[in-house]
Amino acid sequence: MQNTPDSHAILRVRGLSKQYANGHQALHALDLDIWRGEIFALLGSNGAGKTTLISIICGLVNRSSGTVLVDGADNVTDYKRARQKIGLVPQELSADSFETVWNTVSFSRGLFGKAPNPALIEQILKDLSLGTIMNWYAILAIYRYEMSRTRRTLLQSIVAPVISTALYFVVFGAAIGHRINEIGGVPYGAFIVPGLTMLSVLTHSVSNAAFGIYFPRFTRNIYEILSAPISHFEVTLAFVGAAATKSLFLAAIILITARLFVPYEIAHPIWMLCFLALTALTFSLLGFIIGIWADNFEKLQFVPMLILTPLT
Template sequence: MNTQAVRAIYRFEMSRTARTILQSIVSPVISTALYFVVFGTAMGSHMGRTGGVSYGAFIVPGLVMMSLLTQSISNASLGIYMPKFMGTIYEVLSAPVSPFEIVCGYVGAAASKAMILGIIILGTARLFVPFEILHPVWMIAFLMLTTLTFSLFGFIIGIWADSFEKLSIVPSLIVTPLTFLGGSFYSINLLPPLWRKITLFNPIVYLINGFRWSFYDAADIAVGTSLALTLVFMAICLGVISWIFKTGYRLKR
């Protein structure tokens, strides 16, 4: 494995975060902090306990997951799209670097950025909402698995997109609505039976509930199911990326 090439891609992508720290870190943290203020502190004080914990604590895993999903996709899609847009993708493809090493560099950097952001948001949440993490090892595992999986998904979007507008279509029109409807702000057990069955077709539900279980040892869906479906989605993303490099689909366009 060409570790030097992986490190070069990784460092380049991570350095872009330092140059755009207001957009990459500060803006998402402030946006999420506003959710904690409005829903966790202001509204949460007038609501009962949800899922065995206060409402403010209940929404913490959902809000962190919402930021992780959007930022993982955004970082990975923009990271691979910019070389295509600037024409430097030809240098990467002609270099003695395997597809696996290219993916490791770009996806690894995107996942690292999202992980850092998720940890900062968790620290920020402590300022507004008291909460505890009963399974910290599993929490970190879900954090890493989610950022890695959706960075792979973002990598696919970045290759598929042929304009900056298309980069935002999937996150804004699909992922964000599914996150809001996936139990970020409520327990799906509160829904009528029909809507609960429909909600179970939303893949984000399983991510949020698996992550919430690591905090409070309680969730609407079994943690094993959440973990299994996340791994299945990761395997699908890996299969699509493998197909892309085998066929050259939109790599040079």
């Protein structure tokens, strides 16, 4: 952008240096101007001083020398006015990860001695599309991440279950299905299609949802909770929705594959979709509960192996 002589630097850094007690020089005589309305990004390798610079500007780390002016206010001698101009979004866990956006913003105002102003907060959240009841941005972020995990593990998530189910169609449908008597006027090959499809849906709904929430717990990094206020219901909705979607996608592929080996007709497609969706959502919720309950990988497989598998 072009800076006119009367343009004003919203951030002005002059001769900023930082040397730690162990002798490490993180910053050395840094000069920086960021103009009003300008978007500025810091790029550099680890140890370049990016975090140190941001921490000094925000008043989290003491500088060794130099000055930092935030909209004309020195961030040391006039720190209250300077920090009122700064909004920091840290990577670390927030004060309450399950708090609403409204309450988080209200709490932040109180940190700087600002009086409650519900009308202003409501207008800001409305302008940023954050004033709705549901935090759809956070839900969509978890949903997309879980769906992308399926693409990264395509062989395990899609190809393997489709091939294993297709073997049943080959053996019991195409190979020996015609030798078995019809059941209720339905050829045996077509008779087993709904059962095998439902079996794949319920087993993978449980495993997808359970692993989806358990693995972030295992690594102790549920990134969406670390980065945005999101409720328990929204977390559940995102993980369960992604697991159910993957199971329905798998069911569609299995039905298409079965048609290659076994001739069948779908008499009531709407009811079929309803039952598939209900099964996927129900067992995805069960898998989510298992993922929350389990504290090791052995417990993660306890219910599917010892309860669900014998029942099927």
